[in-house]
Ligand SMILES: [Zn+2]
């Protein structure tokens with residue numbers, strides 16, 4: 001069974017990629033070889049990417065900030081959407097076809113055979129491949145990916161709109177899915193006006209939860225209310241966020257919190273405002289901060305602290321399909337792959353509102 005190759009797209013020998021030579025080095029856009037369809041291993045596919053999101057994780061990867069080090073030289077990026085232009089030889093029963101539009105997420109591929117994979121926890125696979133970290137990522141015009149791990153993108157969802165759903169959307173969707181809340185329950189979303197937060201508000205409303213949005217400033221208040229938040233709390237003007245949350249929930253506290261913050265206080269506070277049997281869904285990944293929770297109250301109130309790390313293939317399909325229904329929209333601005341160095345500078349300074357999607361054309 002030989003490789004399947006697109007008859008409509010002429011696959012070039014070289015492409016443009018954004019590459020970092022060593023951790024902490026400046027990112028450069030340069031020419032890079034495209035893997036020939038004949039050289040694709042069974043199960044691999046070649047994508048012609050339309051666009052890719054840029055995430056804070058990409059900056060951490062480029063800088064080598066985390067305890068687990070990325071490969072170098074590194075082509076970053078893990079929120080890509082493109083079409084399949086080749087499928088490796090001897091790939092029987094591929095779930096995706098030539099010409100199909102698919103997404104590439106942080107979990108590029110996993111073994112499917114270890115205990116974690118068998119239980120559907122592909123993100124915890126010991127042999128996981130991470131896009132733009134342990135394998136080349138989506139800051140490239142052509143990318144080798146994996147037929148069993150790519151996420152099909154429904155026709156109703158534009159590529160640019162799908163990009164950040166594959167990371168930020170998937171992450172908050174899964175956290176809500178496993179929050180063990182029911183329709184009508186109260187969910188607190190600190191940072192509700194931010195990149196992850198604004199998606200969390202929309203997924204929570206879609207799932208019938210009542211949302212308490214916490215953030216700062218009139219612009220974010222308007223955004224959160226427009227997205228359907230039931231209660232708004234400005235942490236810069238509130239004198240006591242915990243009592244505001246209790247007041248809003250009839251004195252009982254919230255059923256769950258989806259905390260994406262990079263500081264520890266957002267996590268600690270949740271122990272105080274959650275009602276008994278509430279669930280703290282920890283989603284943010286600060287490299288250093290410690291969770292300083294009262295063990296007494298975690299036990300006394302029967303609180304669950306649940307670390308929720310991106311999501312598996314099924315979670316990704318669900319997150320993307322909800323977005324395709326029109327219920328969840330990501331706020332993003334479009335730039336070009338060649339703008340990436342500037343985007344990194346702006347990300348470092350915290351100057352980017354919403355998400356950035358780079359177009360490959
Ligand atoms: Zn991301």
Ligand SMILES: [Zn+2]
Nearest residue numbers: 111114117125
């Ligand atoms: Zn595995």
